[in-house]
Amino acid sequence: MRFRAASDQAVLVYLGEEIGLASHERACKLLRLLQEEPLAWVRNLQPAYCSLLVSFDPFQVEHREVEATLRHYEQRAGKMALPEPRTVEIPVCYGGEFGPDLDELAAAHKLSASRVIELHTSRLYRAYFLGFAPGFAYLGDLAPEIATPRLATPRKKVAAGSVGIAGAQTAVYPFATPGGWRLIGRTPLEMFRKDREPLGMIAVGDEVRFRAITREEFSAWPSR
Amino acid sequence: MSSLLVENPGLLTTVQDLGRPGYGALGVSPSGAADAVALRLGNLLIGNEPGAAALEMTLVGGRYRFTEGAVIALAGADFGAKLDGQPIERWVPHAVRPGGALELGLTRTGARCYLCIAGGIQVEHFLGSASTHLLSGLGGFAGRGLREGNVLQFGAVEERIRRRRISPQVLETLKPRKSLRVTQGPQADWFSEATTRAFFESVFRVSEDSDRLGLRLEGASLAPESTREMISEGVSLGAVQVTPSGQPIILFVEQQTAGGYPKIANVIGADLHGIGQLRPRDEITFVRVSLEEARALWIAQEQLLNSGEGLFA
Numbered sequence: 071m072r073f074r075a076a077s078d079q080a081v082l083v084y085l086g087e088e089i090g091l092a093s094h095e096r097a098c099k100l101l102r103l104l105q106e107e108p109l110a111w112v113r114n115l116q117p118a119y120c121s122l123l124v125s126f127d128p129f130q131v132e133h134r135e136v137e138a139t140l141r142h143y144e145q146r147a148g149k150m151a152l153p154e155p156r157t158v159e160i161p162v163c164y165g166g167e168f169g170p171d172l173d174e175l176a177a178a179h180k181l182s183a184s185r186v187i188e189l190h191t192s193r194l195y196r197a198y199f200l201g202f203a204p205g206f207a208y209l210g211d212l213a214p215e216i217a218t219p220r221l222a223t224p225r226k227k228v229a230a231g232s233v234g235i236a237g238a239q240t241a242v243y244p245f246a247t248p249g250g251w252r253l254i255g256r257t258p259l260e261m262f263r264k265d266r267e268p269l270g271m272i273a274v275g276d277e278v279r280f281r282a283i284t285r286e287e288f289s290a291w292p293s294r
Numbered sequence: 295m296s297s298l299l300v301e302n303p304g305l306l307t308t309v310q311d312l313g314r315p316g317y318g319a320l321g322v323s324p325s326g327a328a329d330a331v332a333l334r335l336g337n338l339l340i341g342n343e344p345g346a347a348a349l350e351m352t353l354v355g356g357r358y359r360f361t362e363g364a365v366i367a368l369a370g371a372d373f374g375a376k377l378d379g380q381p382i383e384r385w386v387p388h389a390v391r392p393g394g395a396l397e398l399g400l401t402r403t404g405a406r407c408y409l410c411i412a413g414g415i416q417v418e419h420f421l422g423s424a425s426t427h428l429l430s431g432l433g434g435f436a437g438r439g440l441r442e443g444n445v446l447q448f449g450a451v452e453e454r455i456r457r458r459r460i461s462p463q464v465l466e467t468l469k470p471r472k473s474l475r476v477t478q479g480p481q482a483d484w485f486s487e488a489t490t491r492a493f494f495e496s497v498f499r500v501s502e503d504s505d506r507l508g509l510r511l512e513g514a515s516l517a518p519e520s521t522r523e524m525i526s527e528g529v530s531l532g533a534v535q536v537t538p539s540g541q542p543i544i545l546f547v548e549q550q551t552a553g554g555y556p557k558i559a560n561v562i563g564a565d566l567h568g569i570g571q572l573r574p575r576d577e578i579t580f581v582r583v584s585l586e587e588a589r590a591l592w593i594a595q596e597q598l599l600n601s602g603e604g605l606f607a
Binding site: 273 | 320421525562
């Protein structure tokens with residue numbers, strides 16, 4: 071466990087130094103304990119692969135106290151058992167206008183488009199954290215055969231529901247936003263809705279699986 | 295309830311309050327007023343809660359008609375406001391007659407002017423806040439900037455206005471700074487001594503490509519020395535991150551909640567509101583302070599903002 075001041079009102083807690091399930095689990099446990107036994111001075115908690123950003127009220131505490139308290143929490147969190155992760159299934163219509171980068175990505179890896187789809191749907195991904203936009207979950211790890219860097223120039227607008235690949239990660243864009251991930255398909259699901267509980271389709275720690283659907287199934291999807 | 299008709303929305307006018315902190319785990323950034331100090335002062339002038347929802351206008355004001363009248367205050371940058379054709383001051387309450395029109399032009403000072411209205415703008419809350427989050431189209435008025443013809447509701451009109459103004463000394467103390475004070479960023483040690491010196495000794499220009507998500511800066515290239523691969527982590531408000539090309543970006547109220555660029559510094563809490571008043575082409579510098587100094591400056595600023603009658607002249 072390592073601390074770094076992120077700002078005059080925030081501390082970064084590192085629970086590992088690499089992307090992996092073990093350090094992510096430690097971050098999730100600490101997050102969970104802080105949510106279950108909230109501290110009055112905590113303003114925001116932002117988990118990531120192997121860290122947790124803790125923003126605090128500087129009126130009540132300073133960095134040293136924050137670190138001491140978090141050290142204590144982490145010791146207790148280590149003994150906690152996390153609940154079995156939820157499994158979320160995301161239907162995706164791959165390729166065509168929904169996945170404009172699928173063919174190029176396949177060609178770059180000397181694979182067929184259907185092999186890319188097969189590799190993408192064959193894994194159970196971990197939702198490491200949410201960021202970029204509300205409900206945008208960073209899912210990993212991709213099969214190494216299809217890991218691909220981001221586009222050199224991001225698109226000005228990516229359609230909501232687009233499924234992309236960046237490095238060893240995959241994700242679904244919940245909103246029409248700019249984006250640099252390589253797009254391979256689109257889901258008909260609404261990934262984040264303000265009038266639903268929970269708001270997001272995917273939460274930190276969930277397991278996510280993609281399932282290929284046809285264009286007809288996409289168009290006929292009940293939520294559309 | 296009274297209503298406000300948008301006759302001209304200016305360049306970008308959104309409903310903002312003090313934002314929705316605490317939802318980082320959902321990927322939701324706090325949003326909220328870019329210059330929260332101006333919003334709070336404007337609201338206090340007219341008897342509102344400091345965090346009541348108001349209109350945040352960006353660089354160009356627009357025209358707004360108050361069908362049933364209102365009590366208003368303008369805070370933040372000077373947009374050359376006129377009420378029924380007569381120039382009016384910022385930082386004082388004004389009574390608007392039924393059918394009165396407020397017109398604002400191009401900014402003369404900072405980037406954002408707040409139109410605070412007694413009773414506060416009434417919109418549906420999203421995660422406890424009226425703030426507009428433009429990237430996701432959530433919160434505020436239809437999740438977007440206002441358009442011509444939109445009608446907004448606000449709380450009942452105050453019966454009388456209190457004759458008071460924000461004291462000039464208070465405004466001087468809280469004046470947005472162009473020399474931003476920063477503490478060390480979590481990856482400060484990824485940058486060479488020469489790069490760190492360049493960061494503190496150069497003048498940076500705010501790029502045109504800047505918004506509520508972040509301010510891109512032009513100037514010295516700050517490419518990190520380390521070739522280590524950065525693992526994405528949570529980013530705090532006001533973080534100064536550096537892209538692989540060496541360009542610094544100050545992350546702002548609608549920022550990504552996590553990111554994978556190294557951060558050389560972080561703007562201190564007491565100077566965040568000043569970021570909201572920076573315009574494209576403004577020139578800024580960075581000054582390093584310790585965590586203890588930053589904390590003391592924040593506490594002093596909050597004590598001033600919470601000093602009640604002490605704010606008024």
